Amino acid sequence: MNDLYEMYGRCGISKDVYMFGEKVLDGLTDRFVQFDRITEINQLKVLSAMQECRVSEACFMPSSGYGYNDLGRDTLEKVYAKVFHTEDALVRPQLTCGTHALATALFCRLRPGDELLSISGKPYDTLEKVIGIRREKGSLAEYGISYSQVDLKSDGSFDFEGIRAAVKENTKLIAIQRSKGYETRPSLSVDQIGEAIRFVKSLNKDLTVMVDNCYGEFTDTKEPSDVGADMVVGSLIKNPGGGLAPMGGYIAGTASCIEQAAYRLTSPGLGKEVGATLDINRTLFQGLFLSPTVTNASLKGALFAAAIYEKLGFDVIPDSKERRNDIIQAVTLGSAEAVCAFCNGIQKAAPVDSHLTAEPWDMPGYDSKVIMAAGAFISGSSIELSADAPLRPPYAVYFQGGLTWYHAKYGILMSLQALVDKGIVDIYI
Ligand SMILES: *Cc1c(COP(=O)(O)O)cnc(C)c1O
Numbered sequence: 001m002n003d004l005y006e007m008y009g010r011c012g013i014s015k016d017v018y019m020f021g022e023k024v025l026d027g028l029t030d031r032f033v034q035f036d037r038i039t040e041i042n043q044l045k046v047l048s049a050m051q052e053c054r055v056s057e058a059c060f061m062p063s064s065g066y067g068y069n070d071l072g073r074d075t076l077e078k079v080y081a082k083v084f085h086t087e088d089a090l091v092r093p094q095l096t097c098g099t100h101a102l103a104t105a106l107f108c109r110l111r112p113g114d115e116l117l118s119i120s121g122k123p124y125d126t127l128e129k130v131i132g133i134r135r136e137k138g139s140l141a142e143y144g145i146s147y148s149q150v151d152l153k154s155d156g157s158f159d160f161e162g163i164r165a166a167v168k169e170n171t172k173l174i175a176i177q178r179s180k181g182y183e184t185r186p187s188l189s190v191d192q193i194g195e196a197i198r199f200v201k202s203l204n205k206d207l208t209v210m211v212d213n214c215y216g217e218f219t220d221t222k223e224p225s226d227v228g229a230d231m232v233v234g235s236l237i238k239n240p241g242g243g244l245a246p247m248g249g250y251i252a253g254t255a256s257c258i259e260q261a262a263y264r265l266t267s268p269g270l271g272k273e274v275g276a277t278l279d280i281n282r283t284l285f286q287g288l289f290l291s292p293t294v295t296n297a298s299l300k301g302a303l304f305a306a307a308i309y310e311k312l313g314f315d316v317i318p319d320s321k322e323r324r325n326d327i328i329q330a331v332t333l334g335s336a337e338a339v340c341a342f343c344n345g346i347q348k349a350a351p352v353d354s355h356l357t358a359e360p361w362d363m364p365g366y367d368s369k370v371i372m373a374a375g376a377f378i379s380g381s382s383i384e385l386s387a388d389a390p391l392r393p394p395y396a397v398y399f400q401g402g403l404t405w406y407h408a409k410y411g412i413l414m415s416l417q418a419l420v421d422k423g424i425v426d427i428y429i
Contacts, residue, residue, distance in 0.1 A: 012348065013413045017420060020427045021413050024307045028300075028320070035299045042218045042292035049082035050289065060282040067276030076284055077272070080240075080252050083288070084225040084232055088258035091236075091250040091284070094265060094275050098214045098235030099126040101249030105233050106130065106173065108264040109208050109257065112144035114172035119163050119196060120188060121151040124181040124212065125366050125390075134367070146170075156186035158196045164203060173208045174200050178216040178224060179326035184317055184396055187325040190220050194227025201228065208257065214238055215326040215382075215400065218295040231257045237381040239327065242287030242294045243403040246280055246378055294383060295327060298401050301385070301408025302329035305399050308416060312425050315394075327383075332396040333424075336360075339389045339397050341422045343373035345415030346387040346399070349407070350375020360391050368392040385411045 059072035080089035095101045128134045132141025150162040211224035213232040217239035236248035262271035307320040315332040353375040360369040369391045376384040389397040402408025
C-alpha cells in the first residue's frame, strides 16, 4: 500500500488526490464484478467464433494487389459475423474509420427519393455532412435523399408516437445511435434498441435498421444485431480493435445489406472479392481477441471517473449507479478552463506524447473547436485513454478508453490533480 502511494507520488499524484481516489474506489467493487461477468461471456463468445471459423496461422499472411482470396480477411469477416450473429460482415482497412463505415452503410441502401429517419435524435457530428444536415458536396441530400429525425424524449427513451408519425411512404432506412456521442443524453441499451426495432418493423417490415454501434461493443452480452438490427456499424480504432487494430471499420449485417455495402465500398461486381490487407490481419484478429478485456478496462475507468466527479458535485452522464451502454463518460465541467485542465491531465498520464500540451483546434467534420487529449500508440485511437471536448456550452468533457484499468485509473487521478492544482476543485477527504 505504501509502495503504491509512493509510486503515485513520484508520478505526480498528491496524497490528497490519491486518498480521495481510493475512498471512491471502495464503493465500486460490486459494479466491477458485474463488468467482469459481461467480459467473461464476451471473451468466450469471441474465442469460440475464432475456433469455429478455424482461424489459423495462414490467416496472418500479407496480401497485396487486388487481394483475391485473402484468407485472413475472409476469415476475419466470418468471425465478426459469428460474434455479431449476422449473416455476413465487411471488416477491412479500406473502411477508413467509423464515419466512413457509417457513410458506406447509409449510401448502400438509400436511393434518390428515399428518406433516412434517425430515431435517436441528432446523429454524431461527422454524419451531419454525410447526410447533408450541414451542406456538403456529395452528401445524401445532394443525391436527393431526404432526412428527418425524431428526438429522444427528455428521459432519454424513444418517442414511439413521434416515430409512428414520422415514418412515411418513402422512409427507407432507420438510423439509431447506441452511444451518446458528443451529446449529454443517456446512451441506449440493447434492450431499448430492440424494442424500437420491433416497433419500426411493425410499422413497415421492409425498413432497414442501421445501428451506429461505435463505443458500444462488448459493454453488454448482446449486440444490436441480436435484437433485429439489419446492420451494425463501428470503428476498429474503438472497442472491437482492442487497441491493436491500426485502422479500419466494420459493418455486420444481413447478406443483402453486406453485399450492397461491399458494392458501395469497392465497386459493383467486385464487392468483397477485392481489398488487399497488406500485413495487418494479425492485428485485427488479435485486437478483436483482446477487445472484451480492453472494453472492461475502459468501463472501469469510466465508472471511476463518474464516481469521482459526481462526488465533487459535477453533472456526470452516466452517473455511478446507472447501467452502462458504452465506454464514454461525460463530465460537465462548466468552463473552457476546466475542460482544458482535465484534458491535459489525461495527456500527462499518457505513454506517448505525455510531454505535449493539448490545444483546441478546428477539427474537420465538427462545428466548434475541439480539444483532444490522447497520447496513443495508434493515432486518433479512442479505445486508448483519451478525452475530448467540443468547446461549447455546457463545457462537457467526454472521457473514454484505457487499454488497461491501471492506466485509466492513473489518467483520471491526473485529471483530478490538474483541476486541484488550478484551484478549480477542492477535495475534502
Ligand atoms: C466515433 C464515432 C463515430 C465516428 O467514428 P470515427 O472513427 O471517428 O469516424 C460515429 N458515431 C459515434 C457514436 C462515434 O462515437
